[in-house]
Amino acid sequence: MENTRQKILIIDDTPANILIMHAVLGATYQTFFTTSGREGIKMARQELPDLILLDVMMPEMDGYEVCRELKAEPLTRRIPVIFITTMSDVEDEMKGLELGAIDYIIKPFSPSIVNARIKNHLDLKRYRDLLEKATNELDEKNQALNLLAREDALTGLANRRHFNEVLESEIKRAVRSRQLVALILCDVDFFKNYNDHYGHVAGDKCLQAIGQLFSGTFKRSGDLPARYGGEEFAVIIPDSPPGTALQLAEKLRQGMMTQALPHAFSAVAGVVTLSFGLVEAQPTRERNAEWYINRADQALYRAKESGRNRIEASSDNF
Numbered sequence: 001m002e003n004t005r006q007k008i009l010i011i012d013d014t015p016a017n018i019l020i021m022h023a024v025l026g027a028t029y030q031t032f033f034t035t036s037g038r039e040g041i042k043m044a045r046q047e048l049p050d051l052i053l054l055d056v057m058m059p060e061m062d063g064y065e066v067c068r069e070l071k072a073e074p075l076t077r078r079i080p081v082i083f084i085t086t087m088s089d090v091e092d093e094m095k096g097l098e099l100g101a102i103d104y105i106i107k108p109f110s111p112s113i114v115n116a117r118i119k120n121h122l123d124l125k126r127y128r129d130l131l132e133k134a135t136n137e138l139d140e141k142n143q144a145l146n147l148l149a150r151e152d153a154l155t156g157l158a159n160r161r162h163f164n165e166v167l168e169s170e171i172k173r174a175v176r177s178r179q180l181v182a183l184i185l186c187d188v189d190f191f192k193n194y195n196d197h198y199g200h201v202a203g204d205k206c207l208q209a210i211g212q213l214f215s216g217t218f219k220r221s222g223d224l225p226a227r228y229g230g231e232e233f234a235v236i237i238p239d240s241p242p243g244t245a246l247q248l249a250e251k252l253r254q255g256m257m258t259q260a261l262p263h264a265f266s267a268v269a270g271v272v273t274l275s276f277g278l279v280e281a282q283p284t285r286e287r288n289a290e291w292y293i294n295r296a297d298q299a300l301y302r303a304k305e306s307g308r309n310r311i312e313a314s315s316d317n318f
């Protein structure tokens, strides 16, 4: 970037002025020039210069008008404009600054002062560009972080935080649309025993396998499988036709059995099994997220109490 010469566009109806500017700046910067304001706007769009030196007094289209057009167009709006004028009237200077010019150079000018001022403005422009680039990169990184913050690192399912947000919003939406919302809570049977005997690495692998089972079972957009806690999983099923949640929970239960992950320390079976509690209801003000979780949790408790590897539905199902 240090090696790229910054571009300056000079717009002045007097060729002698252009020659002087070019003599002062040409060695350091890449210069473009035109004697017509209309043509200058066109060149600004094409070249996107880092700075425009703009004569105020020009026939047909004067500098103010050129500046107004440049500032009205998103593509050229942010290119710094310096007015060049013989007028030393304060009001004219004010007018230029109000139009968005960043500086004023009054003719006749001393080359060293012009050079110094232009260098200042171009340095500022370069820093602004760098800052903008850095800000854009930061935005992209933040978006990636946000995505990560919604995802459980081990299983790739939604994490608890994202689950809570979605449950709240789906319930609010369903109160208005009068659709059913189903919630499934799931617990791995005797998972503590599994971890204790096979170790945490094997335990993590087991949870990952369950994560894949969940993400493979819920492909409808809107359905949200999540890791709810250590060995607890949850699924939100919005707009679900009655009975869907029960069918899908049964599919999960059987899918887990089919995987036949050995679990010699389970009192239920020789393989890893899952217990489920579910609730399927039409949300209301009272049947809020907390209500859903309580009902599903109570059903899950009953499933565990009555022998595990089974599904219990809340008696509040509608």
Ligand SMILES: [Mg+2]
Residues within 6 Å of the ligand: 012, 013, 014, 055, 056, 057, 058
């Ligand atoms: Mg002129």
